[in-house]
Amino acid sequence: MTNEELQPADRGTELSMTVLMTPDMANFAGNVHGGTLMKLLDEAAYACASHYAGNYVVTLSVDQVQFKQPIHVGELVHLHASVNLVGRTSVEVGVKVVAEDIQKRYCRHTNSSYITMVAVGEDGRPVPVPPYEPQTSEERRRHRGALLRKKLRSELSQRYAEIHDDALEEQAPA
Secondary structure (H helix, E strand, O other), X not given: OOHHHOOOOOOOOEEEEEEEOOHHHEOOOOEEOHHHHHHHHHHHHHHHHHHHHOOOEEEEEEOOOOOXXXXXXXXXXXXXXXXXXXOOOEEEEEEEEEEEEOOOOEEEEEEEEEEEEEEEOOOOOEOOOOOOOOOOXXXXXXXXXXXXXXHHHHHXXXXXXXXXXXHHHHHOOO
16 A cells, blocks of 8 residues: 555544444343444444554443333344543443334434543553544534533432442441
8 A cells, every 4th residue: 555545534522433232232121232232322322432542442431221112033223322521531422323214214212321431541541632622513512512422421420439338337336
Protein backbone atom coordinates (compact mmCIF):
# COMPACT_ATOMS: atom_id res chain seq x y z
CA MET A 1 0.00 0.00 0.00
CA THR A 2 1.43 3.40 -0.94
CA ASN A 3 1.14 6.58 1.07
CA GLU A 4 -1.18 7.92 -1.63
CA GLU A 5 -3.72 5.21 -0.71
CA LEU A 6 -3.63 6.03 3.01
CA GLN A 7 -6.16 8.58 4.15
CA PRO A 8 -6.46 9.93 7.69
CA ALA A 9 -9.59 8.59 9.37
CA ASP A 10 -12.21 11.03 10.59
CA ARG A 11 -12.51 11.12 14.40
CA GLY A 12 -16.25 10.54 14.18
CA THR A 13 -18.66 10.80 17.08
CA GLU A 14 -21.25 8.39 15.67
CA LEU A 15 -21.15 4.82 14.48
CA SER A 16 -23.75 2.28 13.37
CA MET A 17 -23.63 -1.50 13.28
CA THR A 18 -26.19 -3.95 11.93
CA VAL A 19 -26.37 -7.60 12.96
CA LEU A 20 -28.71 -10.35 11.77
CA MET A 21 -30.25 -12.24 14.69
CA THR A 22 -29.64 -15.96 14.17
CA PRO A 23 -31.04 -19.06 15.93
CA ASP A 24 -27.87 -19.51 18.00
CA MET A 25 -28.71 -16.18 19.70
CA ALA A 26 -32.11 -17.36 20.96
CA ASN A 27 -33.09 -17.93 24.59
CA PHE A 28 -35.48 -20.63 25.82
CA ALA A 29 -38.48 -18.51 24.78
CA GLY A 30 -37.21 -18.29 21.21
CA ASN A 31 -36.32 -14.59 21.40
CA VAL A 32 -32.84 -13.12 21.25
CA HIS A 33 -31.08 -13.66 24.57
CA GLY A 34 -30.61 -10.52 26.69
CA GLY A 35 -26.95 -11.38 27.16
CA THR A 36 -26.46 -11.39 23.40
CA LEU A 37 -27.94 -7.91 23.19
CA MET A 38 -25.79 -6.69 26.10
CA LYS A 39 -22.69 -7.96 24.31
CA LEU A 40 -23.71 -6.11 21.15
CA LEU A 41 -24.33 -2.92 23.16
CA ASP A 42 -20.82 -3.17 24.61
CA GLU A 43 -19.28 -3.86 21.20
CA ALA A 44 -21.01 -0.85 19.62
CA ALA A 45 -19.94 1.39 22.52
CA TYR A 46 -16.38 0.06 22.24
CA ALA A 47 -16.23 0.70 18.49
CA CYS A 48 -17.62 4.23 18.84
CA ALA A 49 -15.46 5.25 21.84
CA SER A 50 -12.23 3.72 20.54
CA HIS A 51 -12.79 5.31 17.12
CA TYR A 52 -13.29 8.70 18.76
CA ALA A 53 -10.44 8.35 21.26
CA GLY A 54 -8.03 6.79 18.78
CA ASN A 55 -7.12 4.34 21.49
CA TYR A 56 -8.08 1.06 23.11
CA VAL A 57 -10.96 1.51 25.60
CA VAL A 58 -12.46 -0.61 28.35
CA THR A 59 -15.96 -0.59 29.81
CA LEU A 60 -16.23 1.33 33.08
CA SER A 61 -19.98 1.21 33.58
CA VAL A 62 -23.28 0.45 31.91
CA ASP A 63 -26.27 2.51 32.89
CA GLN A 64 -29.65 0.91 33.23
CA VAL A 65 -30.49 -1.59 30.50
CA GLN A 66 -34.21 -2.17 30.02
CA PHE A 67 -35.53 -4.61 27.46
CA LYS A 68 -38.67 -2.82 26.26
CA GLN A 69 -39.60 -5.34 23.55
CA PRO A 70 -38.31 -8.76 22.55
CA ILE A 71 -36.09 -9.10 19.51
CA HIS A 72 -36.83 -12.08 17.30
CA VAL A 73 -34.60 -14.45 15.40
CA GLY A 74 -34.45 -13.34 11.76
CA GLU A 75 -34.66 -9.63 12.55
CA LEU A 76 -31.92 -7.15 11.80
CA VAL A 77 -30.67 -5.27 14.84
CA HIS A 78 -29.35 -1.78 14.16
CA LEU A 79 -27.16 -0.32 16.90
CA HIS A 80 -26.67 3.44 16.65
CA ALA A 81 -23.86 4.65 18.93
CA SER A 82 -22.91 8.25 19.63
CA VAL A 83 -20.43 10.07 21.83
CA ASN A 84 -22.43 12.07 24.33
CA LEU A 85 -19.86 13.25 26.87
CA VAL A 86 -16.10 13.19 27.13
CA GLY A 87 -14.11 13.49 30.34
CA ARG A 88 -10.35 13.56 30.73
CA THR A 89 -9.99 9.82 30.01
CA SER A 90 -13.60 8.67 29.63
CA VAL A 91 -16.25 8.69 26.93
CA GLU A 92 -19.97 8.20 27.52
CA VAL A 93 -21.55 6.52 24.52
CA GLY A 94 -25.29 6.29 24.00
CA VAL A 95 -26.46 3.24 22.06
CA LYS A 96 -29.93 3.06 20.55
CA VAL A 97 -31.17 -0.37 19.47
CA VAL A 98 -33.69 -0.70 16.65
CA ALA A 99 -35.02 -4.10 15.55
CA GLU A 100 -36.15 -4.43 11.95
CA ASP A 101 -38.61 -7.07 10.84
CA ILE A 102 -37.36 -7.67 7.31
CA GLN A 103 -40.49 -9.39 6.00
CA LYS A 104 -43.08 -7.02 7.47
CA ARG A 105 -40.89 -4.01 6.73
CA TYR A 106 -41.15 -2.21 10.06
CA CYS A 107 -38.73 -1.08 12.75
CA ARG A 108 -39.09 -0.85 16.54
CA HIS A 109 -36.93 0.95 19.09
CA THR A 110 -36.31 -1.88 21.56
CA ASN A 111 -33.94 -0.22 24.01
CA SER A 112 -31.22 2.32 24.68
CA SER A 113 -28.27 2.26 27.01
CA TYR A 114 -25.47 4.56 28.10
CA ILE A 115 -22.04 3.03 28.47
CA THR A 116 -18.97 4.76 29.89
CA MET A 117 -15.68 3.67 28.39
CA VAL A 118 -12.17 4.60 29.57
CA ALA A 119 -9.22 4.96 27.20
CA VAL A 120 -6.20 2.96 28.32
CA GLY A 121 -2.62 2.81 27.14
CA GLU A 122 -0.43 -0.23 26.58
CA ASP A 123 0.32 -0.33 30.32
CA GLY A 124 -3.41 -0.58 31.10
CA ARG A 125 -3.52 2.86 32.72
CA PRO A 126 -6.03 5.55 31.69
CA VAL A 127 -4.87 7.96 29.00
CA PRO A 128 -6.35 11.32 27.96
CA VAL A 129 -8.89 11.50 25.14
CA PRO A 130 -9.45 14.48 22.82
CA PRO A 131 -11.92 17.09 24.07
CA TYR A 132 -15.45 17.03 22.68
CA GLU A 133 -17.58 20.00 21.76
CA PRO A 134 -21.13 19.19 20.58
CA GLN A 135 -21.86 20.88 17.25
CA THR A 136 -25.51 20.20 16.39
CA SER A 137 -28.67 20.77 18.41
CA GLU A 138 -29.05 16.96 18.72
CA GLU A 139 -25.48 16.60 20.00
CA ARG A 140 -26.09 19.42 22.52
CA ARG A 141 -29.31 17.72 23.70
CA ARG A 142 -27.49 14.40 24.20
CA HIS A 143 -24.63 16.22 25.94
CA ARG A 144 -27.02 17.90 28.43
CA GLY A 145 -28.58 14.51 29.21
CA ALA A 146 -25.12 13.00 29.69
CA LEU A 147 -24.19 15.72 32.19
CA LEU A 148 -27.35 14.93 34.19
CA ARG A 149 -26.58 11.17 34.08
CA LYS A 150 -23.01 11.84 35.25
CA LYS A 151 -24.35 13.76 38.25
CA LEU A 152 -26.87 11.01 38.98
CA ARG A 153 -24.16 8.30 38.71
CA SER A 154 -22.04 10.22 41.21
CA GLU A 155 -24.93 10.58 43.66
CA LEU A 156 -25.87 6.92 43.23
CA SER A 157 -22.28 5.79 43.76
CA GLN A 158 -22.12 7.82 46.96
CA ARG A 159 -25.40 6.29 48.19
CA TYR A 160 -24.21 2.75 47.39
CA ALA A 161 -21.04 3.44 49.39
CA GLU A 162 -23.17 4.57 52.35
CA ILE A 163 -25.31 1.42 52.13
CA HIS A 164 -22.19 -0.75 51.94
CA ASP A 165 -20.68 1.01 54.98
CA ASP A 166 -23.94 0.59 56.93
CA ALA A 167 -24.02 -3.12 56.09
CA LEU A 168 -20.43 -3.58 57.26
CA GLU A 169 -21.23 -1.82 60.56
CA GLU A 170 -24.20 -4.16 61.13
CA GLN A 171 -21.97 -7.21 60.55
CA ALA A 172 -19.18 -6.05 62.89
CA PRO A 173 -19.09 -7.81 66.30
CA ALA A 174 -20.22 -5.63 69.20
